[in-house]
Amino acid sequence: MASEIYATAPLKIQDWAPEDRPREKLLQKGAATLTDAELLAVLIGSGTRNTSVVVLAQHILKTNGNSLQELAKRSVQELQRFRGIGTAKAIAIVCAMELTRRRTDEPCRKKELVNSSSKAYKLLQPDLTDKSIEEFWILLLNRANYLIKKIQLSSGGTSRTIVDAKFLFRLVLDHQAVSIILAHNHPSGNTTPSTADIALTNSLDKAGKLLDIAVLDHIIFTDRNYFSFSDEGLL
Structure with a gap:
């Protein structure tokens, strides 16, 4: 036993x-x-x-x-x-x-629906108002156009900022976004897009289409108003 x-x-x-x-x-x-x-x-x-x-x-x-x-x-x-x-x-x-x-x-944070240029401009006001140098931002959106995240990509001088397209689209893919809105400010207060602004927008739009990522708009931000590539038929 x-x-x-x-x-x-x-x-x-x-x-x-x-x-x-x-x-x-x-x-x-x-x-x-x-x-x-x-x-x-x-x-x-x-x-x-x-x-x-x-x-x-x-x-x-x-x-x-x-x-x-x-x-x-x-x-x-x-x-x-x-x-x-x-x-x-x-x-x-x-x-x-x-x-x-x-x-x-903690209250539940309401998801922001970004379905117009004015909504995008309002979302960017806390980040780009009163800036003395140019900054480039992107708004990452899901399939229903709700904001996933807004990210500052770069900052530069008083007249231009550099954007790394590879870094931009890597962020988009990492966050599983399906569309984006580009944005940068003009400290001068002039909303007219420069030749470089137009070329960059077209370049990023073409790159996005290859990745099946829609570039919905490019907002040129100033403290008083803004320019929308989409509203003006440029996207």
């Missing part, structure tokens, strides 16, 4: 099967598969000599009624009363709870 095996000490995390370890489980299956105790254990990082970090996390949660809302009320000093929780770990828990609170309070 085989002799029975008794556990002489709590298993350490490194003694667990890899798929049962919280960090490995997160990497393999995603954060949503972890229990509250496992998530807290990852946050804490380590337990004590006689207590694994997961057991420590379970103890902390149990003491707070297994409620994250109750845990969020605990101060750094209160958390430090748990054996194995020092100042750094307590601060990490408090900060995580505060981030969760702020995320809940």
